[in-house]
Amino acid sequence: xxxxxxxxxxxxxxxxxxxxxxxxxxxxxxxxxxxxxxxxxxxxxxxxxxxxxxxxxxxxxxxxxxxxxxxxxxxxxxxxxxxxxxxxxxxxxxxxxxxxxxxxxxxxxxxxxxxxxxxxxxxxxxxxxxxxxxxxxxxxxxxxxxxxxxxxxxxxxxxxxxxxxxxxxxxxxxxxxxxxxxxxxxxxxxxxxxxxxxxxxxxxxxxxxxxxxxxxxxxxxxxxxxxxxxxxxxxxxxxxxxxxxxxxxxxxxxxxxxxxxxxxxxxxxxxxxxxxxxxxxxxxxxxxxxxxxxxxxxxxxxxxxxxxxxxxxxxxxxxxxxxxxxxxxxxxxxxxxxxxxxxxxxxxxxxxxxxxxxxxxxxxxxxxxxxxxxxxxxxxxxxxxxxxxxxxxxxxxxxxxxxxxxxxxxxxxxxxxxxxxxxxxxxxxxxxxxxxxxxxxxxxxxxxxxxxxxxxxxxxxxxxxxxxxxxxxxxxxxxxxxxxxxxxxxxxxxxxxxxxxxxxxxxxxxxxxxxxxxxxxxxxxxxxxxxxxxxxxxxxxxxxxxxxxxxxxxxxxxxxxxxxxxxxxxxxxxxxxxxxxxxxxxxxxxxxxxxxxxxxxxxxxxxxxxxxxxxxxxxxxxxxxxxxxxxxxxxxxxxxxxxxxxxxxxxxxxxxxxxxxxxxxxxxxxxxxxxxxxxxxxxxxxxxxxxxxxxxxxxxxxxxxxxxxxxxxxxxxxxxxxxxxxxxxxxxxxxxxxxxxxxxxxxxxxxxxxxxxxxxxxxxxxxxxxxxxxxxxxxxxxxxxxxxxx
Numbered sequence: 001x002x003x004x005x006x007x008x009x010x011x012x013x014x015x016x017x018x019x020x021x022x023x024x025x026x027x028x029x030x031x032x033x034x035x036x037x038x039x040x041x042x043x044x045x046x047x048x049x050x051x052x053x054x055x056x057x058x059x060x061x062x063x064x065x066x067x068x069x070x071x072x073x074x075x076x077x078x079x080x081x082x083x084x085x086x087x088x089x090x091x092x093x094x095x096x097x098x099x100x101x102x103x104x105x106x107x108x109x110x111x112x113x114x115x116x117x118x119x120x121x122x123x124x125x126x127x128x129x130x131x132x133x134x135x136x137x138x139x140x141x142x143x144x145x146x147x148x149x150x151x152x153x154x155x156x157x158x159x160x161x162x163x164x165x166x167x168x169x170x171x172x173x174x175x176x177x178x179x180x181x182x183x184x185x186x187x188x189x190x191x192x193x194x195x196x197x198x199x200x201x202x203x204x205x206x207x208x209x210x211x212x213x214x215x216x217x218x219x220x221x222x223x224x225x226x227x228x229x230x231x232x233x234x235x236x237x238x239x240x241x242x243x244x245x246x247x248x249x250x251x252x253x254x255x256x257x258x259x260x261x262x263x264x265x266x267x268x269x270x271x272x273x274x275x276x277x278x279x280x281x282x283x284x285x286x287x288x289x290x291x292x293x294x295x296x297x298x299x300x301x302x303x304x305x306x307x308x309x310x311x312x313x314x315x316x317x318x319x320x321x322x323x324x325x326x327x328x329x330x331x332x333x334x335x336x337x338x339x340x341x342x343x344x345x346x347x348x349x350x351x352x353x354x355x356x357x358x359x360x361x362x363x364x365x366x367x368x369x370x371x372x373x374x375x376x377x378x379x380x381x382x383x384x385x386x387x388x389x390x391x392x393x394x395x396x397x398x399x400x401x402x403x404x405x406x407x408x409x410x411x412x413x414x415x416x417x418x419x420x421x422x423x424x425x426x427x428x429x430x431x432x433x434x435x436x437x438x439x440x441x442x443x444x445x446x447x448x449x450x451x452x453x454x455x456x457x458x459x460x461x462x463x464x465x466x467x468x469x470x471x472x473x474x475x476x477x478x479x480x481x482x483x484x485x486x487x488x489x490x491x492x493x494x495x496x497x498x499x500x501x502x503x504x505x506x507x508x509x510x511x512x513x514x515x516x517x518x519x520x521x522x523x524x525x526x527x528x529x530x531x532x533x534x535x536x537x538x539x540x541x542x543x544x545x546x547x548x549x550x551x552x553x554x555x556x557x558x559x560x561x562x563x564x565x566x567x568x569x570x571x572x573x574x575x576x577x578x579x580x581x582x583x584x585x586x587x588x589x590x591x592x593x594x595x596x597x598x599x600x601x602x603x604x605x606x607x608x609x610x611x612x613x614x615x616x617x618x619x620x621x622x623x624x625x626x627x628x629x630x631x632x633x634x635x636x637x638x639x640x641x642x643x644x645x646x647x648x649x650x651x652x653x654x655x656x657x658x659x660x661x662x663x664x665x666x667x668x669x670x671x672x673x674x675x676x677x678x679x680x681x682x683x684x685x686x687x688x689x690x691x692x693x694x695x696x697x698x699x700x701x702x703x704x705x706x707x708x709x710x711x712x713x714x715x716x717x718x719x720x721x722x723x724x725x726x727x728x729x730x731x732x733x734x735x736x737x738x739x740x741x742x743x744x745x746x747x748x749x750x751x752x753x754x755x756x757x758x759x760x761x762x763x764x765x766x767x768x769x770x771x772x773x774x775x776x777x778x779x780x781x782x783x784x785x786x787x788x789x790x
Contacts, residue, residue, distance in 0.1 A: 308323070
């Protein structure tokens, strides 16, 4: 009789040792991966939180800095204009005092005429047919041809105007040398006697002849400044019509000065008759545009940030020449003289940069950070633009005076203003990567140590089992003399003792068939118990799978838009409803927002269940990623999304696909793209429009390239209009007799609730649908999205 049977433990995929190593090693591996993964996740989460906190703080600080810079620049421009206003008011105050005291006016005029004849005596010019005083006086006075008599001398009233205005020679020189730098100061007579006296002395009339042919025979005010005199006359008759109380100074739009050829801005202060019922002329001053430009052109923020000064209509009056190309301004151009003085035109609205051409210049955006994308060398570069309005002024520009305010703009590349933010985020990212690397190395080393220990331990544990297996094979070959020798005192040793006893019993009872049958019966009973145990395990597995499907359904519902997100969308109410037919549905809808852009998507995956739900989550993730990258072309958006989904379906060998459509809403424009169910639009009065999407696309995931089939359609979307999006689970829901709910019932349900809120319309349609279905089974996923223009 053999009393010792030992085999060297085998190690192949079917051996107990291999299974032991796989099970124990897998359990340890799972534990290490779980603990290590949680540690890695925590490190990553802490990194993201730190980056977010640093980013938020630096972003707020940078934006406040830009706003402060814009405020200070605007204050400097306002200060310059206020100083000019003060000088013009001083000159106007002196001349108005003369007008209000005729006796003093005559005495001052007579005295100046005696002491400075050159200031009041004019000489006729036969070529120009006007009269002008000779050089040597502090100011030049020009008298136009229609103000001269047959003897070519000023009419008596005009000569009196010349003498009375000579007081400018006393005041203007000192004002020109003090305060803000001014090009010239002047007095212009009333509409009946518009003599033009300007300090310092220049060849005034000669220059006008060269630049403005025909001016000498035309009424001065309407030829050069049409509409300005009439506006002042209206102020005189109705003081309440003034735009700015206690400030009559009128500023012109920039134009080319006839004397110097420089771009200038004029400031007029109307003079009033003694009874304040009419206009007695105007006092004024000119400053060159260089003075305004110097302030904004010297703006230095970050490395290449710059400033500009713009009129309310978008006409840029001052900007650093190097910066014109950055915001796409066209070169300056002159208007004709038909509209009065020559102007400068350099409009933001004509910019070659679309983001600048559509820049919101509304006063409500005063100091608001605006993010724009500017094209540089074929690439879109993000910039920050801040507009700061100046004090409102009475503005003239070839027509009646209007109340307007210029704005100072600050433009700076985001990459420069956020340089510190990017550096901090990069440092945090590098530190995080180092920690992650060290953690991964620690996990790998731990795994190697554990597997070495498990492999060594498996040999000791499975040696006895290998001996038992060898003995069992000999016993199977009817060698009933076999025995095993397992020295260990553990459970394996106990099994060896039991095996030896079993072998003895088999040997003893070999010839006893009845006992053999009984023993076989007991074996069958044991097998039956084992089968029952397996059935119990199967039921447990079914419960586990059901729990996993429930988790998948919860994940699917978690990525849907939250009501609080939808409530924050300006101008539009959105309400949505989704009900899967199984634990996991195949319907898709989402509302994606990026600044002013809004994208609403709805789709239906073929079939339903877990696989369809996974495809729905793929679509949601890809759509969100494309929206975050700034893809705003609807056709390219659908094409890129299809390519990503097609590749995933190809990899998973899935035959799924989906119908999918998007609505893009921005600046009151609504664009429909993609193939899905018909879109319902409820107009004022309850009129329902049905928009077919069959020609707008192709099912997503069916073909690699669907771009030739994708088209768009603009949908008018006015205040009060309602749009209803749905999947076929709504229209194909069965009622009594197997009849479908249908598109007509859906249209009527939406139409009957026109005028209600989006939430009320959605709830009403769902109530009608559920009442129609009753107690019958829902066979398909139901999704409904209602949009209402406020």
